[in-house]
Amino acid sequence: MSLADSDRELVVEELEREPTPAEAALFENLWSEHCAYRSSRPLLSAFESEGEQVVVGPGDDAAVVALPGDDDGETYITMGIESHNHPSYVDPFDGAATGVGGIVRDTLSMGAYPIALADSLYFGAFDREHSRYLLEGVVEGISHYGNCIGVPTVAGSVDFHSDYEGNPLVNVACIGLTDEERLVTAEAQEPGNKLVLVGNATGRDGLGGASFASEDLAEDAETEDRPAVQVGDPYAEKLLIEANEVLIEEGLIESARDLGAAGLGGASSELVAKGGLGAHIELERVHQREPNMSALEILLAESQERMCYEVEPEHVDRVEEIAERFDLGCSVIGEVTDGNYVCTFDGSEAQSASDDPDGEQSEPRKRETVVDVDAHFLGEGAPMNDLAHEEPSEPETDLPEVDLEAAFDVVVSSPNTASKRWVYRQYDHEVGVRTSVGPGDDAAIVAIREAETGLALSAGAAPNWTDAAPYEGARAIALENATNVAAKGATPLAAVDCLNGGNPEKPDVYGGFRGIVDGLADMCETLSAPVVGGNVSLYNDSATGPIPPTPTLALVGTKDGYDAPPLSVESEGELLLVGDRGLEADGTRLGGSEYLAQFGGSDAFPSLPETPSEIVETLAAVANDEATLAVHDVSHGGLAVSLAEMVSEDAGLEVSIPADSEPAAALFHEQPGRALVQTDSPAAVREAFDGVAPVVALGEATDRGTLELSVGDRTLERSAGAIRSLRDTLEAELE
Structure with a gap:
């Protein structure tokens, strides 16, 4: 040193x-970057961190937020998030395990009892042996530590991108429970x-x-x-x-x-x-x-x-x-x-x-x-860095021509969009008997019985999105996490972020980092979700180059009660797509999509909805309606992956994409703020979204356990068993 x-x-x-x-x-x-935030603190004022629900904002070990609707007294949750990136590369088991331990102790220091964890993990290309070694070690470390201390891991994400090969990311969030009298x-x-x-x-x-x-x-x-x-x-x-x-x-x-x-x-x-x-x-x-x-x-x-x-x-x-x-x-x-x-x-x-x-x-x-x-000089005396930056350029449109059936199978089976069951089945997500909806759904729901409130939690980022467009991609990440909790009937309450970037002394890297800060801040403010705390991890750079700018967001929402509509469809009911403007004749942009990641090419990032807050609020209301049978967010992998995820052995879907749509764009674009809704009352859903977002009828559920998908003059059919085989990529390769 x-x-x-x-x-x-x-x-x-x-x-x-x-x-x-x-x-x-x-x-x-x-005075290191890790502790003093010398390159990032000048940017963090972009975040709105105040609100009537915020009890303790940024600057403490964890943030404290009051839950709405508690008539018997103030029930608080704590929110914190940390990174343990470099240690997890050097020693994946201990690096990840101690990341869990650290964020749990941050929770303890606020006088709170830890009740839920969410882990967001990022590795190099899945076909690389070293990436799998890191994945297995990190998951083992998280599961060992979390299971031993009795705190359930209920949510998170796993992403693969070649630029994480020399520097994986391990971001862990923790939710705690306290009240006004216990607060420290x-x-x-x-x-x-x-x-x-x-x-x-x-x-x-x-x-x-x-x-x-x-x-x-x-x-x-x-x-x-x-x-x-x-x-x-x-x-x-x-x-x-x-x-x-x-x-x-x-x-x-x-x-x-x-x-x-x-x-x-x-x-x-x-x-x-x-x-x-x-x-x-x-x-x-x-x-x-x-x-x-x-x-x-x-x-x-x-x-x-x-x-x-x-x-x-x-x-x-x-x-x-x-x-x-x-x-x-x-x-x-x-x-x-x-x-x-x-x-x-x-x-x-x-x-x-x-x-x-x-x-x-x-x-x-x-x-x-x-x-x-002087203690204040020791903690606050580090000078801030004034670094040069370059604005990211927008990619040109260069789209590949791929057979639709082949594209469907490749995208659905991609490690990024495939089932993460191999990961979360190693975690105890039910200990503490608060978990109402666990991993594998759009968002987890934890029962806060003290306030008779369901707490929905979604966490993650999207490296392909922010690699293609740092600012718009970060806005999309915030909207997608909000859509996840809305799909379970909850509305956003607050968020914490973990801002990961490469070496900020490189102008292009710092330009991308500035973009994700501004994008995340703008959308969170639009959604009325104050960013009450977080973490910054820079110098995630190695011999293989910098990581993509990665703004992990852990967002919580609240709802009355603990029940939520499932992700899988029932055998009867109509299927609607809400919020999608990509089914128009000119299609939409494919930038940042898993489709382009698999087949090459480039494109601009898709435009975002003009009224994201209204979409989220309306979707939450629709999800809580008695006529709603199932709801599923549409994002990574596009409509193709979301449809595949809703099919089970007991119920399938018969879906037709409008004939004037461009097939690849319609199936694989990843504009956030969209959802699939299965309902007994399509008219009520249309009425709810009138003037807020478009609603398109896609088809209906069946009892055949297959996905029957018509796109123009092409028809694709996959059984639930075939889809499960496609989606078991991690299971098949790692067992």
């Missing part, structure tokens, strides 16, 4: 002396309160993790950067979850922060800085699992399953009793002060912060001050 020369000059100017090795390392980590924040409250470290002992794993996450991945990263990857212990995390619950219930915690990036130094300094305070920490008091650890190692190790609590002095004994009850380590490491952030070490060989600035050492002492800085 080394502090950049320009940053060192600022530090020396502020401190009026050279930083100690521990201070230099602390600044290097906390990461803002220190009062000088004289004690700082208590609870959880696993500190080792040397994860040293420099924050700075490692702020650099391009080198070709030898899998071997050379292994020490920067943390090692998780889900059983200790489960104990920490339950201990945290007791601490919150007994009102023993004044503020809290989980130990993640930059370890103890990051958590404790940020905690006091947010309160405009300081701290005095005695580093040797930290319970350790390895001998002879230095002050710097204790300060920056990212050992997992640890929490830093601010506790009033009279409550310290009780906190220690609870930690012992749950077999967790507990150390009173210092106290909150109204001065600087100060760390001392008994027996340290590190340079003392009180050494003579002219270079002469003070007399040797047993206890040395290894850090003595």
